[in-house]
């Protein structure tokens with residue numbers, strides 16, 4: 091009789107770290123809140139990596155440049171979708187999955203819901219098709235928690251264009267309304283929390299922090315205010 095060692099059990103990518111995503115339209119405060127959240131997690135003594143989409147890798151940042159260049163306003167919607175997915179695949183493979191496996195928390199500014207909201211609900215591409223591409227590009231990795239920052243798109247675009255408009259921000263009000271409705275539809279599941287982004291930066295940060303700390307043993311002993 092031969093005795094063979096048992097096959098190693100594959101460890102899910104998120105078993106050690108925690109993958110948290112901030113979503114929402116233009117100017118809802120994602121980048122502002124991502125920075126504050128990362129600072130709070132770090133202050134709690136938990137290792138954390140901050141990333142954003144599109145970009146976050148050398149190739150991804152070049153793809154980001156292509157996507158946000160106003161000179162590419164006529165880009166075909168399917169080509170645009172595939173560029174987002176290419177950036178995402180590289181970010182997941184090169185940064186997010188390895189950092190989670192190393193035990194980091196990962197905070198990502200936009201992820202798969204943005205693609206569904208903009209390319210699906212906004213531009214009208216087939217949602218099931220986008221879902222399949224999201225699944226493929228991420229190799230099945232999903233956020234443990236997605237915090238949706240919800241805001242009237244007119245307020246958001248006004249906030250954002252204070253910093254200069256890019257191609258996406260130049261879209262019409264109806265498009266942004268569809269995107270907002272899409273984000274809200276996607277946020278009905280258990281892995282999502284909706285935070286109203288119309289309050290002050292500090293108030294929104296407190297709501298985001300409460301959502302992230304909820305049920306998290308590593309963070310629950312951390313101070314309510316960093």
Ligand SMILES: Nc1ncnc2c1ncn2[C@@H]1O[C@H](COP(=O)(O)OP(=O)(O)O)[C@@H](O)[C@H]1O
Nearest residue numbers: 116117118119120121122249250289290291294
């Ligand atoms: N709660 C808020 N109230 C007022 N202004 C805000 C708030 N959150 C963010 N801002 C401002 O709005 C602009 C866009 O914020 P940003 O974090 O870049 O949004 P996003 O990354 O979602 O596009 C920035 O100038 C930021 O300082």
Ligand SMILES: [Mg+2]
Nearest residue numbers: 120121122199
């Ligand atoms: Mg931003």
